Amino acid sequence: MPYIFRNLAVSPQIGEENLLSLVASQIGLSEASLFDFRIIRKGVDARRKPRIKLIYTVSFRILERDALVSRINQIPGLEWQADQQPVVISPFRSEQRIIIAGSGPAGLFTALRLAEYGLIATIIERGQPVEQRALDVQQFWEKGQLNPESNVQFGEGGAGTFSDGKLTCRSKDPLVPWILERLTDFGAPPEIRYLAKPHIGTDRLRLVVCAIRAYLLERGFSIRFGCRLSDIAVHNGAVSSAIVNNREELPCERLILATGHSARDTYEMLAQKGVPLERKPFAMGLRVEHPQELIDRIQYGGARHPNLPVADYAVTYNNTASGRSAYSFCMCPGGIVIGGASEEGGVVTNGMSGQKRNSPFANSALVVNVTTADFVGDDPLAGVRFQRYWEQRAFLAGGSGYSAPAQNLLAFLRQPGRGSASSSYRPGIVETELDPVLPPFIIQTLREGIPEFGRKMRGFVSAEATLIGIESRTSAPLRVLRNEQLESIGLPGLYPAGEGAGYAGGIMSAAVDGVRIADMIAGKIKEQ
Numbered sequence: 352m353p354y355i356f357r358n359l360a361v362s363p364q365i366g367e368e369n370l371l372s373l374v375a376s377q378i379g380l381s382e383a384s385l386f387d388f389r390i391i392r393k394g395v396d397a398r399r400k401p402r403i404k405l406i407y408t409v410s411f412r413i414l415e416r417d418a419l420v421s422r423i424n425q426i427p428g429l430e431w432q433a434d435q436q437p438v439v440i441s442p443f444r445s446e447q448r449i450i451i452a453g454s455g456p457a458g459l460f461t462a463l464r465l466a467e468y469g470l471i472a473t474i475i476e477r478g479q480p481v482e483q484r485a486l487d488v489q490q491f492w493e494k495g496q497l498n499p500e501s502n503v504q505f506g507e508g509g510a511g512t513f514s515d516g517k518l519t520c521r522s523k524d525p526l527v528p529w530i531l532e533r534l535t536d537f538g539a540p541p542e543i544r545y546l547a548k549p550h551i552g553t554d555r556l557r558l559v560v561c562a563i564r565a566y567l568l569e570r571g572f573s574i575r576f577g578c579r580l581s582d583i584a585v586h587n588g589a590v591s592s593a594i595v596n597n598r599e600e601l602p603c604e605r606l607i608l609a610t611g612h613s614a615r616d617t618y619e620m621l622a623q624k625g626v627p628l629e630r631k632p633f634a635m636g637l638r639v640e641h642p643q644e645l646i647d648r649i650q651y652g653g654a655r656h657p658n659l660p661v662a663d664y665a666v667t668y669n670n671t672a673s674g675r676s677a678y679s680f681c682m683c684p685g686g687i688v689i690g691g692a693s694e695e696g697g698v699v700t701n702g703m704s705g706q707k708r709n710s711p712f713a714n715s716a717l718v719v720n721v722t723t724a725d726f727v728g729d730d731p732l733a734g735v736r737f738q739r740y741w742e743q744r745a746f747l748a749g750g751s752g753y754s755a756p757a758q759n760l761l762a763f764l765r766q767p768g769r770g771s772a773s774s775s776y777r778p779g780i781v782e783t784e785l786d787p788v789l790p791p792f793i794i795q796t797l798r799e800g801i802p803e804f805g806r807k808m809r810g811f812v813s814a815e816a817t818l819i820g821i822e823s824r825t826s827a828p829l830r831v832l833r834n835e836q837l838e839s840i841g842l843p844g845l846y847p848a849g850e851g852a853g854y855a856g857g858i859m860s861a862a863v864d865g866v867r868i869a870d871m872i873a874g875k876i877k878e879q
Contacts, residue, residue, distance in 0.1 A: 353410045353432055354410065354411055354413065354429060354432075355391070355408065355410050356374055356377075356409050356410075356411070357428040357430070358406060358427075359373070359374065359406065359407040359408070359428065360396065360405075361406075361407060363403060363404075363656040363659050364656070364658070366658065370388075370390070370407065371385060371388050374388075374411065377426070379422070380413065384413050384414050384415065384418070385411045385412070385413055386411065386412055386413075386414065387410075387411060387412045388410075388411040389409065390409055390542075390545045391409060391410050392406075392407065392545050392546075393408075393542075393546050393547060394406045394547030394548070395547070397650055397652075400651060401651060401652030403651050403656070403659060405658070440467045442467070442468055442469030443469055443470075443876075447605060448602055448605070449465065449470065449472035449603060449872065450473050450474075450475060450593045450603040450607070451474045451607045452475050452580040452593065453474075453475075453476065453608070453609035453848075454474055455508065455509020455849060455850070455861065456509055456511060456849065456859075456862040457509075457607075457609035457848040457850070457851075457855065457862065457865035458476075458607065458849070458865060459508075459560070459563055459862075459865070460862040460863075460866050460869075461607050461609065462567055462572060462865075462869075463566075464866045464869035464870065464873075465869045465873065466566075466567065466570045466572070468873040470873060470876070471570065471571040471572050472572055472607075473573040473574075473603075474567070474572060474573070475579075475593065476506065476574070476575070476576050476577075476578060477500055477505050477506075477578060477579035477580070477610075478500055478501045478506025478507065478577075479500075479501040479506050479507065479577065480564070481507045481557045481561055483501065484501050484502075484506035484508075484512070485557065487501040488501075488502060488503055488513060491690060491692075491753070492689065492778050493777070495752050495753040495778045497692055497695060497753065499693060499694060499695060500577070502691075502692065502693050503691040503692070503693070503699075503701065504691060504693035505611070506576075507560055508556065509861075510611060510701075510824075510850075511857075512557060513553055513691070513701070514681070514858075515550050515552065515683045515686060515702060515703060515704045516550050516551035516706075516858065517549075517550045517681070517858065518549040518551065518858055519548055519550075520857065520860055524863050526863050526867070527859060528544070530859065530863065530866065531543055531544050532544065534559060537562040538558050538562050539551050539555065539556075548663070550704075550706075550708075552705040552708070553703050553705055554706055575595075577596075578595040578596060578599075579596055580595060580620075581594050581597045581616075581620065582594035583606065583620075583624060583842070584600060585624075585842065588843065589843040589844045590604070590844030590845050591603070605872055606844060606846065607846045607848050607872075608831065608839075608845060608846060608847045608851070609851065609852075609861075610851045611850060611851040612824060612828075612850045613824055613851075614851055615694070615739070618735060619732065621831065622730075622731055622732055626845070627832040627839070628829050628831055629829060629832060630723040630726060630730075630731055630733055630734055630828070630829055631734065631826075631830045632720060632721055632722045633734065633738075633827070633828050634678075634718035634720050634825045635721050635741065635789065635790075635793055635822060635823050636677070636680075636716055636718035636719050637700075637718075637785065637789070637818045637819060637820045637821060637822060638701075638715065638716050638776075638819045639717050639816055639818050640688055640712055640713070640816065640819065641712070641713050641813065642711060642713070643661055643711055643712055644711070645713075645813065646662045646713040647661060647662045649662070649808050649809060649810045649811065650662035650664060660684075660708075661685040661708045661709075661713070663682045663684045663713075664682060664715070664808060664811075665678075666678065666679045666803075666807055666808065668796075668799065668800030673796070675719055675720060675792060676719065676720050676800075677717060677796045677797055677800030678718065679715045679716065679718075679804075680716040680717075680718050680822070680825055681716050681825075682714075682716075683702030683703060683713065683714050684704065684713045685704050685707070685708025685709050685712070685713065686703055686704030686705075686710050686714055687703055687710050687776070687777070688700055688755075688775055688776040688777075688819055689702070689703045689776065690753055690755065690777060692742070696746050697739060697742030697743050697745070698746045698754075699823055700755055700776065700820065700822050702715065702716070716822040717797060717800070717801065717804075717818075718822055719796040719797060719800075725737065725792070732829070734828025735828050735829070738823045738824070738828055741788065741789060741821055742821065742823055744789075745788040745821045748781070748783055748785075748787055748788050749780070749781045749783075750781050752778070753778050754778055754779040754781045755774075755779075755821075756780070756783045756819075757774055757780035757782055757783070757820070758772055758782065758817070758818050759816070759817055760801070760812065760813065760814070760816035760818055761812070761814050761816075763785055763798070763801075764798060764801060768814050770815070773817055774817045785818060785820050788820045788821055826850065827850055827851055827853045830852065831847035831852040832847075833846070833854075836875070837871045846871075848861075848864050848865050848868050849864050849865060
């Protein structure tokens with residue numbers, strides 16, 4: 352039975368190699384009496400700048416099990432915990448044909464969980480494997496040549512492959528530790544299991560995705576790239592086949608729809624088939640970029656100690672009169688701003704960073720809530736049209752070549768002392784007024800909210816900051832309705848999954864959703 356020691360506040364000057372000694376001294380035992388010592392959580396407390404603390408929770412066992420029993424209530428933060436029994440999955444065989452459309456986190460973790468049950472599936476992915484996809488994306492960033500089928504949004508690993516690789520999840524779902532453990536099995540850094548804000552980084556995540564591919568192939572899965580789900584065949588009111596590239600029919604009894612939030616042609620196909628969909632609110636705005644050193648000084652009250660992570664931030668502003676909120680989203684410390692377009696004639700921004708987060712820049716989306724009342728039309732695809740319209744406006748404002756419209760932050764706020772716009776954004780920026788590239792209510796709310804951000808973070812409103820437009824793919828603009836068995840309420844055999852289906856918001860929540868669907872499918876097959 353392990354002991355848990357919570358809320359251990361440690362100065363950054365004290366290295367992690369000294370944690371064991373520190374814990375032993377606080378509980379009055381020798382280092383030699385503690386074993387199986389491990390960090391189970393690590394975060395940063397920056398509330399008392401510049402006296403920053405690292406906050407640890409650790410677990411350990413002791414040679415003399417009862418040595419602390421009489422004193423456990425006298426040592427703040429110390430408790431013991433029963434050993435957790437691992438979930439045991441009994442593999443079985445089935446001839447049922449399963450197809451997974453999409454190889455993002457929802458699709459890959461559906462596959463990994465199915466493999467635990469001894470089941471196999473065919474994965475179809477409209478984009479390319481990571482190696483080719485990286486070349487296609489690089490071509491877009493360097494020359495503005497977009498491949499609509501292989502880009503930041505489409506391809507092996509999903510949109511998260513070209514991102515910060517954040518693994519934060521608000522959910523306390525017991526599946527989260529299993530997912531983190533599986534990621535480390537495939538090469539993710541081991542500290543993701545205990546960091547309060549874990550991330551992999553785009554460079555490491557690509558290697559993880561390749562390792563998952565190799566594992567699934569070894570387990571008998573088929574993975575087919577360049578295969579877009581173009582239609583779904585129906586027989587006796589249920590899914591019977593997946594149609595790929597408008598010509599090939601792949602029979603199946605179960606079809607997991609994990610196509611991501613940017614597969615707009617898939618949404619259109621579902622609407623035409625009468626699959627129940629509903630409009631969903633999302634958020635849109637701009638991406639802001641600062642020098643990372645500036646954010647470090649704001650958040651830490653001075654220069655960052657090498658044992659501290661590069662600083663991030665989260666800011667919010669609410670206008671109770673208008674019902675609008677502005678907030679930061681998908682903050683990428685030590686990263687760059689990238690072009691994330693997946694359709695010709697539109698500009699989309701996103702943030703990306705490597706595992707070391709060692710870029711001299713920090714960026715974050717600053718977005719405003721968009722409600723279904725803001726859409727033109729009440730059909731399920733109204734939100735898609737809303738996104739597309741403003742992405743095309745940004746494309747025109749950037750010179751019609753995938754350069755992004757950008758403006759110095761002070762210039763956007765109409766404040767004196769403004770500088771010029773500069774950014775790490777690829778393929779490049781065009782300095783211009785940003786008012787025409789977003790709805791007036793978003794521009795107005797950002798102009799209200801950003802000064803509030805500056806009051807919370809002194810120095811945030813700076814001539815060194817640039818705004819780049821537009822951030823439009825924060826989440827899916829619609830939801831594919833499903834029942835308690837996670838199946839489409841209008842089409843049995845179809846399992847909408849992850850972000851694109853409107854049931855997740857990030858790598859971890861999409862992966863959790865995929866695992867739940869795999870568990871549901873395995874349970875149903877067993878019952879048959």
